Amino acid sequence: MTDPVDETPVDETPVDETPVPPDQLADLDVDPALAAAVLEIEKHASEAGWDQPARLFALVDTAQLVAHEPQLAAAMGLDDSSERGSLTSVEQDQLDPSQQLERVLETITWPAQVTGCAAVVERLVLPPEADAELPEDPDEAAVYAREHPARQELRMVAGVTREGSRYCAMRFRSHDDDTKVVGGAELVPALLELLDATLTDDDQ
Numbered sequence: 001m002t003d004p005v006d007e008t009p010v011d012e013t014p015v016d017e018t019p020v021p022p023d024q025l026a027d028l029d030v031d032p033a034l035a036a037a038v039l040e041i042e043k044h045a046s047e048a049g050w051d052q053p054a055r056l057f058a059l060v061d062t063a064q065l066v067a068h069e070p071q072l073a074a075a076m077g078l079d080d081s082s083e084r085g086s087l088t089s090v091e092q093d094q095l096d097p098s099q100q101l102e103r104v105l106e107t108i109t110w111p112a113q114v115t116g117c118a119a120v121v122e123r124l125v126l127p128p129e130a131d132a133e134l135p136e137d138p139d140e141a142a143v144y145a146r147e148h149p150a151r152q153e154l155r156m157v158a159g160v161t162r163e164g165s166r167y168c169a170m171r172f173r174s175h176d177d178d179t180k181v182v183g184g185a186e187l188v189p190a191l192l193e194l195l196d197a198t199l200t201d202d203d204q
Contacts, residue, residue, distance in 0.1 A: 034087060034166070054119065062085075105119070110199055118157060155170070168192070
């Protein structure tokens, strides 16, 4: 697979920029295994810093990975004592920098042994009042967003499972702190829908 999104499309959906402590974000209906995997991916992505290309991860059941891919599991530090019911993220090959992540996802179908998937992408977010002057041309809109004084840089991690679970994590560059990561089940619905589609069997 391939990783980045060189261009930075503008997400025109208003985002609440108020940092919220993670312990206030626990949704009772959230799959804890998926949430843990997404937050782990976000932490891993944060260690690489900002201005990074998009990244794509397969999510696999940890116990099945240990049983069926012992060498890979060992290389990842996993063994029979690994927590049952947990998900392990396996990063895919770097995405084509010339393609947007959203377009790449439209071409992907995961094999049955993949329990879920997750994507990491950076975006520029503008305040709602900036929409009135947003150019229709995508290239001009990207320039407008990059140069807007009220722009916010945002890293989004979205994950889904075949069972229908969803979880997202967001980090603003202006609040670049592990305690300021915002989490929830439906923070980036459009990206979640694209990820869901990659897990749909052709015969369904």
